[in-house]
Amino acid sequence: MMETEQFTIGTEAHCSDGPCGQVLCVVVDPVHRVTHLVVEPKHQQGRGRLVPLDLVDATPDAIRLHCTKDEFEKLNPAEATDYSPGPGGYGVPQALVHDAVPAGDVAVHGGHHVHATDGEIGKVQGLVVDRASHQVSNFLLQEGHLWGRKQVAIPISAVASFATGIRLTLSKQQVQDLPSAEIEELSPVKKG
Secondary structure (H helix, E strand, O other), X not given: OOOEEEEEXXXXXXXXXXXXXXXXXXXXXXXXXXXXEEEEOOOOOOOOEEEEHHHEEEOOOOXXXXXXXXXXXXXXXXEEEEEEOOHHHOOOOXXXXXXXXXXXXXXXXXXXXXXXXXXXXXXXXXXXXXXXXXXXXXXXXXOOEOOEOOOEEEEHXXXXXXXXXXXXXXXXXXXXXXXXXXXXXXXXXXXX
16 A cells, blocks of 8 residues: 655644744646645745755654754745846836746645636645655645535546646546545645
8 A cells, every 4th residue: 555645735844943834835747746845934925945855754743844944944945036127128127936946847836726627626735645756646626625625636647737727637527526535544744
């Protein structure tokens, strides 16, 4: 049986010397392996850091990072800012903030829209990952989606693309027919 861990968006993250923030998003490479978590200190928008998965340990209550707060602050920033010239090349430059993830990887944010072949069905809550390989097995729909409080773990094989949210190869009815997923059964990590 595959041992899994769950990375729920919004889960508290702790460094070895105290709390350092919460999981803002999960970074996935082109073959659907998690490579990093983005952890952002509370009340410090834009100060998120790319945390490599080898520094991450999922526990029943939180995400534990194998680093101190000072080491956490030295990790690569999760956002980058580019500036473009104002209209017509004149005026005040405009700041463009974007995810600073490794080339080819995708940042999966909580709240990203999930689209079935026949329309939107909900928003991303988190990912279920094989603990050994870091391969994504399922992603989780946020509570309160189309089917009320039923939580659904959608197989990663049903993902057509991560462009403009998550696009599935399944219809709304096919997603509705998936069995209910008890998050506690999938992983020891609970939303903080």
